[in-house]
Amino acid sequence: MGFTRTLRAVGGAAVAGALLFGAAPIALADQNRDDQWPLKQFDAESVWKESTGKGVTVAVIDDPVDGSHPDLKGSVLPGKNFVDGGTADHETGANHGTGMASLIAGHGHGPGKADGVMGLAPDAKILPVGTPEVGVGVQNTGLADWIKYAVNQKASIINLSIAPMGLTAEDRLAIGYAAQKDVLVVAGAGNNGSNLSALAATPGVVTVGAVDKAGKVWKKSNSGSQMMLSAPGVEITSASPKGQYHLADGTSDSTAYVSAAAALLRSKFPDLTAGQIANRLVKTAGLPSDKAGLKLPDPHYGYGFIRPYSALTKDVPAGSKNGPLKMPKALPSAGADGSPAPGAPGNGADQASEESDSGLGTGAIIGIAVGVLVVIGIVVLVVVWQKKNGRNGPPPGGPGGFGGPGGPGFAPQQPGPYQQPGPYQQPGPYQQQPGAPSFPPAPPTQPPGR
Template sequence: MRHRESERPSRRSSAAKAISLGSALAVLATLMLAGPAQADSTRDKQYWLDSYGIRAAWDESQGEGVKVAVIDSGVDSTHPDLKGAVVGGTDVSGSGDPDGQRGIGQTPEHGTLVATLLAGRGHAPDEDTKDDKKDKESKPKDKGIGAGTDGVIGVAPKAQILTASTWLGTPNPSGVGVDEQIPAAVRWAVDNGAQVINMSLTSSSTSWPESWDAAFLYAEQHDVVVVAAAGNRAGGTEQSGAPATIPGVLTVAGLNRDGQASQEASAQSIVIGVAAPAENLVGGLPGGLYADWSGTSGATPLVSGVAALIRSKYPDMSAAQVINRIISTAKDSGVPGHDPIYGYGILNAEAALNAEVPEVAANPLGSIAQWIPVHRRGEVAAPESQSPVQSKAVAPEIPEPTTPVAVPPPTEDSVLPAILVFSFGALIAGVLALGAVQTARARRSARGKQAVEDADTGFIPPIRGGNQKPVKR
């Protein structure tokens, strides 16, 4: 599918306008309600179910008992493929519905697209099309999986969705900025039992507001897997930005239909963890519609779904071990080993669930608890177990002072000793004065540098959009 490039928003100084959905969709054109036959063809388009081991993984787990939070534009729980999937919701923007189930922001349909790829149940064929499908039903795909063989089936069709609606991409009518929305959404998700958090959003800055630190630390302390989009070159993101750059977050890059790195629907960074399909995707739209779309916003819920499958099969497994399973079993691609294009490799759902994977001592993607004391100068306390061991400072050796010996007062013939005394006295005074000047300069320089660092902390420049093309059904 060819992408239609969206209009790029103008540069804005406000942080509330600086973050955007990871694959901001193009303005939707004419849409039609999906008829039964079209819905069935939607399932046929889901090539990733077989190519990435997802159908095979369903023999072991379908995400039962796992709650996944979708921090996005809101999720339409009335979509036929999401019936019974959404079990809780909130709005952190001040502009959406209290239950987070109405789409808001620059791309209100985005959250529903994400949710259907993650935990869509599909739906049963309509009565008036059953006779037309007798041949297919003799060997039905996904029989017994989800709610039926029509529509979009998610990676974790028995997982439960929590939706937190955020207003991103354009000025929020209520005035609540992303500095407040994102941490509020993360905390709400954790407090409401999310074991996985999906964040199909990105920024063009590798840094993030300091207000986010405590929320992501909270998620880490409560053993939650956080998955984020790498961003899209087509939307102006060349290098992944926050939240993908936050330590401990599993960042997802995008692949084309052939399993190669996508040129438009991906970005690159040393923080990439795994790569998943990001082109020729199909998902559900509010109102029971469907659309073809592309972007790492779609790749991210595929990985979040696999995390849900793992957490369902291994309920006692820590978030660090879940992430390690996903990246350790990924198929290496590109430069051998970890690289900024594919990360640790291409997603393999079946291997992530079934392979023998040695345990790790900590999250291989890092820890926000260890990052904060170093980069925020200890302003947010990390857990005691994560605190670095501080070594005692060793005092420098200082020679013992000697007792001065009294000497007779100089006589008129003792001119040279007097000159020497005054000369050495002047030399010592000069050295002390020079030291004081250098100390003052160093302090002024340090204050200036600190001011620059503080001013830069948490700044997020404006974001470009991504691509999405509607399909008439």
């Protein structure tokens, strides 16, 4: 399984590692704030009157983060660097993790915090989970361990602005473990202009594509039937180590904005499940005016681009526990680290393997069959004896046999927490909440210049 950070692009080309337009950082901090067009489109000032993400921890599984950056200082937890075993809050080189953290929880700096980068959820905390930069074709990236660590450290949202080339069975179980612990997993679609990455196409993940200032899909944003949401991902300004700033395109940035929007919601609606948070984002999503007739979810937009203010203020019924998330059909019960608990049933493939290795020979099977026949014979004799003695009343435990009302026995089978939900019911047109700001803004009568 290969792994690379290909969810940001430079000058239209997908790259790994440091990603920016040009080699030099942007010079002026106030220009950085002016360049943050998503905040203007979201009407962030109105959004922050509803929620700032306070009390919510977002895990950023990525390069380690520069927690000393003036726009992030005080908002980054120590975390863990899976490369050297130390903390992940003092990165001085690679900028990708710092950039994602700043789009989620940057708080600016200077008088009135008017300079630098602001995140969409400025009062959220970042749990950095530092990972290696692994080239394509290198196996055992450790994705499962990174996810389980984030869950066990009480993150309620996991941001995955990364692009694994494939997933192992353990990786999928780790995503299931996150779902079991009510942690929302958000992943980028990828930047190849092709099919979704393996991670983005996995059940239980909120998959995110990129759109530009006009709400149009970015040409390199990957697509697929599992796409759920889209968000700003073109010409995005973010922080990088040593007090610097970068400008980039990519679904990495889109993913960070969706994670931040989820943090706003989890702060304001702490009783909602991860699936119900996703439901609010889906049911308040928007589309460009010329895409109003799209059949949703669309392979490029999903259910549309996020509108945080509407998600925070619109009257949206909580809905089912899983909301629009398609959960794995079968997951083992998980231990504290996300591994199957002793004696817990595995998935279908595991069970088949256990059965094939059970060691039951032909003689043992015949013996079991004979035993079953003997038991049936005894039952028949008892029934006949009861009829002869006039004992034809209801069996022990009340009407319905063992497990009937008032009696002992097995309760009716209940649906498990990971039972596959029925087809997601498509909501009506995504009408903007009256009085709420729109994203994108209403088109002018004349085509705008660029």
